[in-house]
Amino acid sequence: xxxxxxxxxxxxxxxxxxxxxxxxxxxxxxxxxxxxxxxxxxxxxxxxxxxxxxxxxxxxxxxxxxxxxxxxxxxxxxxxxxxxxxxxxxxxxxxxxxxxxxxxxxxxxxxxxxxxxxxxxxxxxxxxxxxxxxxxxxxxxxxxxxxxxxxxxxxxxxxxxxxxxxxxxxxxxxxxxxxxxxxxxxxxxxxxxxxxxxxxxxxxxxxxxxxxxxxxxxxxxxxxxxxxxxxxxxxxxx
Amino acid sequence: xxxxxxxxxxxxxxxxxxxxxxxxxxxxxxxxxxxxxxxxxxxxxxxxxxxxxxxxxxxxxxxxxxxxxxxxxxxxxxxxxxxxxxxxxxxxxxxxxxxxxxxxxxxxxxxxxxxxxxxxxxxxxxxxxxxxxxxxxxxxxxxxxxxxxxxxxxxxxxxxxxxxxxxxxxxxxxxxxxxxxxxxxxxxxxxxxxxxxxxxxxxxxxxxxxxxxxxxxxxxxxxxxxxxxxxxxxxxxxxxxxxxxxxxxxxxxxxxxxxxxxxxxxxxxxxxxxxxxxxxxxxxxxxxxxxxxxxxxxxxxxxxxxxxx
Numbered sequence: 080x081x082x083x084x085x086x087x088x089x090x091x092x093x094x095x096x097x098x099x100x101x102x103x104x105x106x107x108x109x110x111x112x113x114x115x116x117x118x119x120x121x122x123x124x125x126x127x128x129x130x131x132x133x134x135x136x137x138x139x140x141x142x143x144x145x146x147x148x149x150x151x152x153x154x155x156x157x158x159x160x161x162x163x164x165x166x167x168x169x170x171x172x173x174x175x176x177x178x179x180x181x182x183x184x185x186x187x188x189x190x191x192x193x194x195x196x197x198x199x200x201x202x203x204x205x206x207x208x209x210x211x212x213x214x215x216x217x218x219x220x221x222x223x224x225x226x227x228x229x230x231x232x233x234x235x236x237x238x239x240x241x242x243x244x245x246x247x248x249x250x251x252x253x254x255x256x257x258x259x260x261x262x263x264x265x266x267x268x269x270x271x272x273x274x275x276x277x278x279x280x281x282x283x284x285x286x287x288x289x290x291x292x293x294x295x296x297x298x299x300x301x302x303x304x305x306x307x308x309x310x311x312x313x314x315x316x317x
Numbered sequence: 318x319x320x321x322x323x324x325x326x327x328x329x330x331x332x333x334x335x336x337x338x339x340x341x342x343x344x345x346x347x348x349x350x351x352x353x354x355x356x357x358x359x360x361x362x363x364x365x366x367x368x369x370x371x372x373x374x375x376x377x378x379x380x381x382x383x384x385x386x387x388x389x390x391x392x393x394x395x396x397x398x399x400x401x402x403x404x405x406x407x408x409x410x411x412x413x414x415x416x417x418x419x420x421x422x423x424x425x426x427x428x429x430x431x432x433x434x435x436x437x438x439x440x441x442x443x444x445x446x447x448x449x450x451x452x453x454x455x456x457x458x459x460x461x462x463x464x465x466x467x468x469x470x471x472x473x474x475x476x477x478x479x480x481x482x483x484x485x486x487x488x489x490x491x492x493x494x495x496x497x498x499x500x501x502x503x504x505x506x507x508x509x510x511x512x513x514x515x516x517x518x519x520x521x522x523x524x525x526x527x528x529x530x531x532x533x534x535x536x537x538x539x540x541x542x543x544x545x546x547x548x549x550x551x552x553x554x555x556x557x558x559x560x561x562x563x564x565x566x567x568x569x570x571x572x573x574x575x576x577x578x579x580x581x582x583x584x585x586x587x588x589x590x591x592x593x594x595x596x597x598x599x600x601x602x603x604x605x606x607x608x609x610x611x612x613x614x615x616x617x618x619x620x621x622x623x624x625x626x
Contacts, residue, residue, distance in 0.1 A: 127575075127579055127583075128579060128583075131572065131575055131576055131579065134568075134572055135572060135576075138565070138568055138569060138572055141565055142565065142569075158500050158501060160501040160505060160506045160509050160510055160514075161501075161506065161510065161514060161515075162506060162514055162515045162526060163583075163586075164500075164501075165499045165500065165501060165506070165526055165527050166526050166527075166531075166582075166585065166587075166588060166591065167578060167579060167582060167583065168532075168535060168537045168575070168578065169481075169499075169500045169501075170481030170482055170484060170485045170498055170499060170500045170537075171485045171537055171571075171575060172575055173481075173482050173485065173500060174453070174481075174482045174483075174484070174485025174486045175485065175568070175571055175572065175575060177453055177482065177486065178453075178457060178485075178486060178563075178568060178571075179568055179572075181453070181454060181457040182457070182563070182564070182565065182568055185457070185461060186565070200437075200446075200478070200479075200500075201478070201479070201481075201482060201500045201501075203446065204446065204449055204450055204453070204479055204482055205482065208446070208447070208449075208450035209450065209453070209454075222442075223437055223439070223442035223443060223445070223446045224439060224442060229439050229442070232439050233369060233439060233440060235369065243368060247365065247368060248443065249365050249407065249441050249442075249443055249444045250365070250439065250440050250441055250442050250443060251443075252442075256443050257443055257447075259443075260443040260444060260447050261447060262443065262446070262447040262450070288451055288454050288455070290447055290450070290451060291411070291414070291447075291451065294444070294447065299443065299444075300407055300443075300444045300447065301364060301407075302361075302364055302407055302408060302411065303407050303408075303410060303411040303414070303444060303447075303448065304411070305411075306355065306361055306407075306408050306411030306412055306415060307411045307412070307414045307415030307418065308415065309354075309355055309361070309415065310354045310355055310381060310411070310412050310415030310416055310419065311415045311416075311418060311419035311422075313354040313355065314354055314383060314392070314415075314416070314419040314423060315419065315422065315423070
């Protein structure tokens, strides 16, 4: 689905969401109030200015105090790779955006990610992965790195990696693998209105971070939860 | 025993950059006080690396446990940059996440994270990336509960990729000359955008763009340390005592701080341009300054110290 199609499905009565330089901000009617929308469209890389534009919108929503849900729509490139962005502290700006979303969550705003295109690396962490519940639409392609690049770094033949990718979701790009890892909670049905699906997803979401449990249940991240639990258990023993 | 080994390490003589993760932990914390969780004897190794015919480590490149720092109970994690660049894999990430989550129950004086990482381990990329997101959420939860999370950065691998985002989530950061903080590393930028954008072999350029002194001057780090365990210990003790709250006021202040930075320095081409505009008298001299001279320079830069993190 395109962003326009998503917004039309979410807001059949119209909305005030705009896209500028690949950055999505605005709001639309949702249940008895409004839902704030922020995000990245058009496979746009996220740099220092973009991160701060989105965090501004999130913090404004928190300050308004009405506990409006926040929808983070994502079709991004990775972080903007440049000497200038790193010089200016891209790590702080991306972390700040993630912190703003996490603060909103703690302040009573439901935060929902919706990945409908590509996203990777730092941009993915600062947007979609900073929400409490992350949904995806079929065709979405989250990744950390594409397989040719993985082949270059690991010095393994691309054909071997492609073969391994079929049975080992932990490293291969793609939506199915991110679902198996627990990073993506649910895949939505584009044939049905999105508003109801997102509402249902929020209603059944727990306040704890369940991603490692999902990863264990789905087999894509078999040991992370057990390791985290074992550390906590040993820590409690003193 | 850990305590016996600690006594043999002289924190003044031990270079943070050269030390292993365990040496850093043992020399940083009170002698005999460190207890490791999931120590190497338990052999919690990556289930994925054998698929790539890669050797594993019994600790998956991270040491986690509890200790005392100047008598105060702390939780501590230290990444081992010598194992796969300290990168986040499934076990590695799970250990850090478990440590941060249990902080909510144990309420230590602080959690210290000794970063030494190239970011996500590509062989376990999806697990590493998700673990970074879980880590950031757990840090925010700890901070919101009033537990400072302090990052120390001065290892061989620096603090790159998702590690840079985690660093930006901490309450406070200390960095040394050798420490670098960045999202895209020089090689990654060069590979994707060309050597004209970033010549990764130009080490001086790397340091001026993402090195400890630059980060300290622009307020990206809160303390600058000499390359010794003693210096990092002093910085950790100081920083944990003045951690900013995690609330709307802090994030509004950080928003203003970062917007102001982009407005003032967005057209700068090089670290030296930024430092000149910050009011540093002789920007060209910054890379060669010793710690004392650099501290004097930092003291005159208004942007360096703040509670907006």
